[in-house]
Amino acid sequence: MNEMTDETSGAAGSPSFSGRSADTTGSRFTASMAYFERAARVIPGGIYGSKSPGFLVPGHFPYYLSHARGSRIYDVDGNEFIDYLCGYGSQIVGYGNSAVDGPALEQARKGDLLNQPHPAMVELAERLVGLVDGMDWAVFVKNGTDATTLATSIARADTGKQVIIAAEGAYHGAANWCSTNVFPVFLQAEQRDIRFFPYNDVQALEKLFETERGNIACLILTPYHHPTYKPQQLPTPEFTAAVERLCRAEGAYFIVDDIRANFRLDIHGSHKFFGVHPDLIAMGKALANGYPISVLLGTDGLRKTASSFFITGTYWMSAVPMIAALATLDEMERMGGTARLASLGQMLKDGLESLGLEAGFRARVSGPLAIPYLTFDEDPDLYLNQRFCAAMADRGVFMHPHHNWFISLAHTEEDIAQTLEAARSAFAELSSSLATERP
Amino acid sequence: MKTKFVQLSTEEKSVLARLKASLALHMVEEASAADAGLQKICPSGGVSMKFSIRGAGPALGLQMPKISQILPAPPGRPSLLLFFPNTEAAVRVLSGAKGAVIPVPLGANAFRALDFFRKASSRATELLRAPDTSEATRARLLLAATLYGLEAIAGESYLERRMQIVPDGVVGVRAGELAFRVAKRGRTIHVQRDAQPEDTSPGDVLPEDAPPAAAIGSLRPDALLSFAGYRSAIDVLSGKRQAVIALGSGEVHIEGLLPLVQGLFAVLDRLSWYLGVEV
Numbered sequence: 001m002n003e004m005t006d007e008t009s010g011a012a013g014s015p016s017f018s019g020r021s022a023d024t025t026g027s028r029f030t031a032s033m034a035y036f037e038r039a040a041r042v043i044p045g046g047i048y049g050s051k052s053p054g055f056l057v058p059g060h061f062p063y064y065l066s067h068a069r070g071s072r073i074y075d076v077d078g079n080e081f082i083d084y085l086c087g088y089g090s091q092i093v094g095y096g097n098s099a100v101d102g103p104a105l106e107q108a109r110k111g112d113l114l115n116q117p118h119p120a121m122v123e124l125a126e127r128l129v130g131l132v133d134g135m136d137w138a139v140f141v142k143n144g145t146d147a148t149t150l151a152t153s154i155a156r157a158d159t160g161k162q163v164i165i166a167a168e169g170a171y172h173g174a175a176n177w178c179s180t181n182v183f184p185v186f187l188q189a190e191q192r193d194i195r196f197f198p199y200n201d202v203q204a205l206e207k208l209f210e211t212e213r214g215n216i217a218c219l220i221l222t223p224y225h226h227p228t229y230k231p232q233q234l235p236t237p238e239f240t241a242a243v244e245r246l247c248r249a250e251g252a253y254f255i256v257d258d259i260r261a262n263f264r265l266d267i268h269g270s271h272k273f274f275g276v277h278p279d280l281i282a283m284g285k286a287l288a289n290g291y292p293i294s295v296l297l298g299t300d301g302l303r304k305t306a307s308s309f310f311i312t313g314t315y316w317m318s319a320v321p322m323i324a325a326l327a328t329l330d331e332m333e334r335m336g337g338t339a340r341l342a343s344l345g346q347m348l349k350d351g352l353e354s355l356g357l358e359a360g361f362r363a364r365v366s367g368p369l370a371i372p373y374l375t376f377d378e379d380p381d382l383y384l385n386q387r388f389c390a391a392m393a394d395r396g397v398f399m400h401p402h403h404n405w406f407i408s409l410a411h412t413e414e415d416i417a418q419t420l421e422a423a424r425s426a427f428a429e430l431s432s433s434l435a436t437e438r439p
Numbered sequence: 440m441k442t443k444f445v446q447l448s449t450e451e452k453s454v455l456a457r458l459k460a461s462l463a464l465h466m467v468e469e470a471s472a473a474d475a476g477l478q479k480i481c482p483s484g485g486v487s488m489k490f491s492i493r494g495a496g497p498a499l500g501l502q503m504p505k506i507s508q509i510l511p512a513p514p515g516r517p518s519l520l521l522f523f524p525n526t527e528a529a530v531r532v533l534s535g536a537k538g539a540v541i542p543v544p545l546g547a548n549a550f551r552a553l554d555f556f557r558k559a560s561s562r563a564t565e566l567l568r569a570p571d572t573s574e575a576t577r578a579r580l581l582l583a584a585t586l587y588g589l590e591a592i593a594g595e596s597y598l599e600r601r602m603q604i605v606p607d608g609v610v611g612v613r614a615g616e617l618a619f620r621v622a623k624r625g626r627t628i629h630v631q632r633d634a635q636p637e638d639t640s641p642g643d644v645l646p647e648d649a650p651p652a653a654a655i656g657s658l659r660p661d662a663l664l665s666f667a668g669y670r671s672a673i674d675v676l677s678g679k680r681q682a683v684i685a686l687g688s689g690e691v692h693i694e695g696l697l698p699l700v701q702g703l704f705a706v707l708d709r710l711s712w713y714l715g716v717e718v
Contacts, residue, residue, distance in 0.1 A: 040681050045683050054697070184596075381608075
């Protein structure tokens with residue numbers, strides 16, 4: 001279906017984009033679709049947020065997964081995929097890793113959510129404070145949004161200032177202050193004092209600090225820029241220097257939102273990898289290999305303010321994720337850590353870029369080696385991304401067309417080799433279909 | 440929760456009045472193109488009319504030559520002006536209720552134009568409801584109403600931040616043989632039917648500040664929104680089929696610059712809200 005030709009895309013060197021044929025007959029995703037139809041009756045949007053089918057390429061990706069093992073995921077129709085989304089980054093030592101699940105499940109049998117914290121909370125806080133560069137205390141929450149919201153709140157309370165500065169396109173969570181729910185009622189309240197600037201743009205940042213002088217509570221940044229739908233950007237040395245200089249001069253706190261990247265770049269935190277010195281760091285996702293826990297880490301200067309906050313949530317002190325986090329930290333080291341991730345990521349990057357070039361595409365893998373994202377320089381609108389990732393999914397490789405990917409320590413050289421074989425075929429299919437579609 | 444007209448802000452009243460006017464004019468245009476009966480009764484000199492609504496910004500105009508003519512709509516003074524003394528009157532009249540409207544004849548065939556407009560408006564409603572209307576015609580009317588509705592409300596302040604974060608670009612919208620282009624630039628949306636050999640478009644409804652059509656038509660779509668066929672378009676646009684289900688099943692397909700299309704979906708939500716206002 002949807003066989004259509006775009007008659008206007010005849011510019012030299014630019015591809016013609018015709019509709020891709022989706023497998024909507026349901027032969028491959030019958031069970032997924034049946035669940036989705038049921039879901040849409042009782043759940044707004046069927047599947048909401050970033051897992052919504054519209055964010056993938058409908059007809060080529062499953063909507064419901066049943067289980068996973070190591071680097072592989074399995075959908076409710078029995079299809080198997082090599083997974084490069086890793087639970088949106090939360091899997092770092094592999095699905096079903098017994099070194100993590102063993103102690104976690106043992107604690108689950110003994111009791112997870114207790115009236116008072118389990119001693120693992122102390123052990124984990126000590127471990128993280130010793131491990132994460134420059135941090136002196138830790139507060140545990142559940143989601144990244146909890147941690148970033150707490151961070152900005154503490155910065156505001158401590159400084160008595162309102163303005164939060166963030167980079168355009170950066171994701172810091174789903175709370176009203178930082179989400180894309182831009183309803184006027186939020187714009188006039190929670191979003192009123194949030195200011196944005198283009199990432200890596202020193203002049204724009206300086207101008208913003210000048211305009212808002214005396215009002216800035218904090219600057220929140222991801223350790224590098226990983227906006228959705230766009231190539232990833234690493235920070236320039238000039239930019240990181242400006243960030244620290246401007247925050248210092250303003251008396252504003254520098255927050256690193258390391259939720260997505262944490263421990264994939266440096267076991268001491270992504271800020272260490274980029275040589276910056278934040279006052280607060282939010283970490284999550286890979287912290288406990290998928291068990292629900294995030295953490296806000298801070299420096300001594302903010303300990304008193306943090307202590308004065310009433311910080312609580314029903315599940316925030318549950319024991320199992322803390323046990324899992326301790327085990328994950330051990331397992332990461334045992335499995336080769338960041339060096340191993342970078343090595344696998346390099347193999348994938350080199351292979352994809354080279355295969356893309358062979359097929360006539362300017363395919364480029366951006367971002368850190370362990371968190372790659374492929375885009376096509378000739379197609380900023382991402383038609384080619386969608387078609388490439390759909391073709392990869394057809395070949396049993398789950399690569400998200402719009403969100404950065406993740407390498408885990410459960411991936412193997414064989415996985416990467418198999419992925420590249422699929423990519424060779426996917427690029428060829430893409431090239432062939434474009435050649436057919438060109439007038 | 441339904442909102443009543445009296446609860447709207449001054450700006451919302453203005454936006455709703457313009458929306459109703461735009462939809463009325465576009466439905467006449469689309470119905471005339473799709474219905475042979477209307478083509479027969481179109482005045483020989485064509486129809487050139489304007490809606491002027493006090494409190495709702497620049498006038499909206501319909502310039503529609505006789506269907507058989509291929510020439511573009513002649514510019515200049517309309518033969519008929521419909522003047523609404525306030526936004527409430529416009530919304531009431533254009534919703535089929537009683538309200539004040541003053542027809543101001545400006546040309547020789549003014550009253551024939553008014554008569555044609557009334558008949559064409561009724562026919563558009565009939566075409567949407569009648570069981571024997573072809574799927575192509577029904578899809579055309581629904582699609583036009585939806586897209587031109589987006590165009591009419593895009594500039595309101597409620598949507599300002601939303602429009603800021605949605606990337607600029609052109610969305611190609613397809614359903615069967617129907618093809619539209621929706622160009623989002625800053626805080627504005629402009630809609631244009633794709634020129635096609637079989638296009639029998641009789642004219643254009645243009646806000647006075649509309650850009651030249653060529654400026655939209657020359658751009659490659661940054662995104663495509665396509666319906667599997669007329670039936671899919673009808674089911675989704677009439678609310679019979681949830682858009683998310685249609686999207687998930689592949690009956691509705693989006694590709695290219697997704698945030699552009701998704702941003703327009705948010706404007707669509709606002710359009711639904713306006714269309715639900717009780718007069």
